[in-house]
Amino acid sequence: MHWLSMLLGLVSLGAATPAVAGACMQLDHDGNRYTVCEVVAGRDDLRMWLTAPDGAVFGSFDRVNASLADQGLRLGFAMNAGMYHSDRSPVGLYRDPDGAAGDLVTSAGPGNFGLLPNGVFCIAGDRFQVVESRIFSREQPECDYATQSGPMLVIDGDLHPRFLVDATSRYVRNGVGVSEDGSRAWFAISERRVTFHEFGRLFRDGLGTPNALYFDGNISRLHAPDLRRNDWGLPLGPIVGTVVPIDDQSPGG
Template sequence: MTRLRRAVWLALAMATAPALGQAADCREESFDGAGYILCEVDMQAEDLRLFLKDEEGENLGSFGRVNAMLEREGAVLDFAMNAGMYHSDRRPVGLYVDNGQQQAGLVTREGPGNFGLLPNGVLCVREGRADVIETLVFDAEAPDCRHATQSGPMLVIDGTLHPRFLVDSDSVYVRNGVGTSADGTRAVFAISQGPVNFHSFGRLFRDHLGLPQALYFDGNISRLYAPALGRSDIGFAMGPIIGTVQRVPPAE
């Protein structure tokens, strides 16, 4: 990237961020015998972004590298987690939009694995709101998202659990995902503190958090950055990462 292009990239990033940014509310809660960490984002007060590549086009892959990039624009990562499935080279499996630029297309067909367990969905981040939207609805409505990541399966669809979930399923993993309120102003990101099945994880969003739409991000590899709780998970490189950003006030 040339010096001029980098300067333009930084200027755009600064222009789209709030003055300082309110911190996400990260906390520990229990539901139905399982422990979770929840990070709640007020979409009218916080700066929620997706991250995949740096300004040079290199994969980020870790919370530390995201923070290093943000430092160059006078900001810091407040909370973050992995945000959707990806190929071995860390390309997103489905739709991926970063700062208004689509980098991977929407996938509407059924396929193998959890991603293809339809219905799946998209997290769409717009000005002042975030919405989990079922993929075929997203395809029909084509909302203009500043950031978007596709994953699957949907956990909750219009207040109903995914039809393929089994109460007594023995497929249990540490899992993470996101749910959104009907008005889009509330987004709650969750990661389990131990192995849970899909049915239990979906009920967390529907029955405990009262959210009508929720989307699964991943399992087993799930990781969290929540410095307020002493969490900064490490491991092999990730694909898409989502998190809230706070601007650092200038030194006096």
């Protein structure tokens, strides 16, 4: 589904249409409100961060921004990008141009991460992918950046089989979905507590993504300057976001 078509179906009355790809805006779906940021492959500079040059985990949007400022850059938008241990090391695989951390986890385990199937979000040049972890292990796709999380929200057009319509577990949740051709990715965070089933339906039915991946539901946070938003809290593990020049004041930039 094209971004404009999605807007016509979901946007609240009075909401502004984004001027450029990569802008974040609020959307309503099935009675819940979400903030969704669209990224276009080959046009928007999407990256991930974990370890700073000093060897410490970045841990916050502000620390990433401070590092980028030395290059005349800043975050366009950003959010946490996967689960992590108490030392903020990733629970599963993480990869960026500076190296890799964590091991790919393909076996079932406790918590949401181990609720198979889980998956990997991969940034590869001018293409995005959400790949089921066992397929990722078998095919070993090339990724400039990669982060593993779980569970998958949407798998080849179907909701995760363990999601229940009448579930009672509700959290503020965030995740990512990718268009069928890999040219676009949508990052979403709920504005109030939602179930897995509700969050999965946003990606499958609202955004039309055949594959989508859950990031987290306990520490979900968003940095979106065009919405005057910079969520704060306990230190983060992996972070994903767009990079723009400091003097770029356009929406999403």
